Amino acid sequence: MQRISSTLRGAALACIAIPAFANPYVFTTVINPTDPNFTQLLGIINSSMIAGYFGDGVVVPNNGFTLVLPSSYTAENFPGSVQTQVVGIDNTGETVGFYIDNAAVTHGFTHVGTTFTSVSNPLTTTVTQLLGVNDTGEAAGYWTDGAGNFHPFTWIPGTFTPIPVPGLVSSQATGVDNAGDVVGFNLTSATTSDGFLDIGGTFTKLDFPGAPFTQALGISYNGKLVSGTYIDAMGGMHGFVYNVATATFTSIDDPNGVGTTTVNGINDLGQLVGFYTTGVVTPSGVAVTDGFVATSTPEPASFLLLGSALALVAVKLRRRTR
Numbered sequence: 001m002q003r004i005s006s007t008l009r010g011a012a013l014a015c016i017a018i019p020a021f022a023n024p025y026v027f028t029t030v031i032n033p034t035d036p037n038f039t040q041l042l043g044i045i046n047s048s049m050i051a052g053y054f055g056d057g058v059v060v061p062n063n064g065f066t067l068v069l070p071s072s073y074t075a076e077n078f079p080g081s082v083q084t085q086v087v088g089i090d091n092t093g094e095t096v097g098f099y100i101d102n103a104a105v106t107h108g109f110t111h112v113g114t115t116f117t118s119v120s121n122p123l124t125t126t127v128t129q130l131l132g133v134n135d136t137g138e139a140a141g142y143w144t145d146g147a148g149n150f151h152p153f154t155w156i157p158g159t160f161t162p163i164p165v166p167g168l169v170s171s172q173a174t175g176v177d178n179a180g181d182v183v184g185f186n187l188t189s190a191t192t193s194d195g196f197l198d199i200g201g202t203f204t205k206l207d208f209p210g211a212p213f214t215q216a217l218g219i220s221y222n223g224k225l226v227s228g229t230y231i232d233a234m235g236g237m238h239g240f241v242y243n244v245a246t247a248t249f250t251s252i253d254d255p256n257g258v259g260t261t262t263v264n265g266i267n268d269l270g271q272l273v274g275f276y277t278t279g280v281v282t283p284s285g286v287a288v289t290d291g292f293v294a295t296s297t298p299e300p301a302s303f304l305l306l307g308s309a310l311a312l313v314a315v316k317l318r319r320r321t322r
Contacts, residue, residue, distance in 0.1 A: 025272065025294040027254050032073065032291075035060045037282055041067070041273035041291035043089040043132070043218070043265040050273055050293070051089040051097070051265070056286045064097060069293065078109050078116055086111075088132040088139065088175070088265075091221060096130035096139050108141055108155075121153065121160055130155065132175035132183075135221060140173035140182055152184050165196060166203055174216060177223035185215040185228075195228055197244070208240055208249050216242070218265045227266035227274075239263030239274055254292045263294075270296045 032039045032054035043051035050067040054060070064076040064086035077084040078099035087097040095111045099118075108119035108130035121128045121143035130141040137157070142150045152163040152173035165171045165186050173184040182198040183206070195206030195216035207214045208230035218227040226242040230251075236259035239252035253261045257276020265273045272294040280288040 024250070024297055025252065026297055027256070028069075028293045028295075029254075029256065030067070030069075030291040030293060032065065033071075034063070037286050038289045039291040040085075040275040040289060041264065041293065042085070042087045043095075044267045044271055044273045044293070045089050045091045045093075046221070046267050046269060047091070048267075048271060048293075049089065049093070051086040051095055052273070052291060053085045053097075055083075056289070057083055059282075059284050059286055062100075064095075066095065076111060078107075078118070084109075088130065090133045090135045090137070092135060094133060094137060096133045096141075098129040098141075108139070110137075110139065112137075117157075119155060123151075129172075131172065132218065134176045134178045134180070136178065138176055138180060140176040140184070142172040142184075150187070152182075154180070154182060163198060165198075171196075175219040175226075177219045178221050179223055181219065181223050183216040183219045183226050183228075185217075195226075197226060197242075199223075206242055208238075208251070214240075217263070220266050220268045220270075222268045224268070225266050225270060227263040227272060229262040229264075229274075237261060239272070241266065241270070241272070252294065254294070256290070257292075 030039060030041055035054040038056040039054045041050050041052040053062050053064045055062045062083035062085050064084040066074045066076055076086050081099035082102060084099040085097045086095050089095045098106055098108050100106050106127040108128045110117045119130055124143040127144035130139045132140040139155045142152045144150055149170040150172050152171045153160045154176060163173050163182060168186060169188050171184060171186040173182050175183045185193050185195045187193045193213045193215055195214040197204045197206055206216045211230040211232055213231035216226050216228040224244055229237055229239050231237050239261045241250045252263050254276045260277040263272050263274040275289050275291045278288045
């Protein structure tokens with residue numbers, strides 16, 4: 001009688017014994033070589049192209065880019081700008097973000113093909129930012145009033161639409177899905193913040209359980225997943241993913257930045273991008289910040305099913321060889 005191969009037998013036993021995952025993601029650190037001290041990744045599309053920037057804005061100016069992993073960077077800076085951040089990207093390749101001009105005024109922008117368009121809310125002379133965009137070109141962002149409070153909006157070329165967040169104090173719209181649903185947050189004090197999800201004018205607070213400070217920062221294009229960050233009662237910062245269908249949160253920490261992680265962008269595949277601080281401060285006072293990409297691993301149940309399938313194969317092989 002032939003024996004089942006030791007490789008297959010070992011695989012079947014290992015799969016049956018797989019434990020639950022401590023972290024359901026595989027993390028890849030991303031450091032722009034132009035400034036190894038500061039990289040933030042802010043948006044990701046379904047093909048895994050990424051939007052972000054490098055430079056802390058003081059020692060090194062903000063410089064926008066798009067990235068195709070592992071290391072194909074394309075510079076993207078608004079023409080004539082002093083600083084640029086590329087924050088949002090859609091599946092057609094359109095990007096949005098903001099830039100600072102020579103007069104220290106912050107404007108939003110869109111970049112379609114080779115064309116940059118400056119976007120400034122007519123109600124402000126100081127700050128307009130675009131932070132997310134969907135596949136139809138609708139963008140989400142905010143403008144700042146004279147008192148420094150934020151006001152969220154969506155934008156399609158030529159039209160700003162304010163978002164009436166309940167209890168609005170100082171609020172940003174940070175992402176918009178292909179159905180026009182919007183996520184963002186409302187700062188209610190210097191130390192408290194509520195995330196929100198706006199589906200057709202119906203608002204849901206997105207507050208990570210037990211956290212006094214939550215910010216929703218991105219939404220998948222199909223609207224099923226929301227990404228963001230929260231600060232726990234001890235002051236640690238963590239990322240999260242919120243499943244809209246089940247109304248459940250998953251806490252996310254890059255293993256290299258436990259307690260300093262922000263998850264900014266998410267795509268329909270559940271891939272995440274964000275950044276964390278390493279705990280190192282440069283001689284010039286820059287907190288070293290690294291970007292990351294996180295890809296979800298199979299659920300433990302998937303491995304158990306695979307183990308069962310392999311075990312069944314093993315039984316059949318035994319029967320055939322008797």
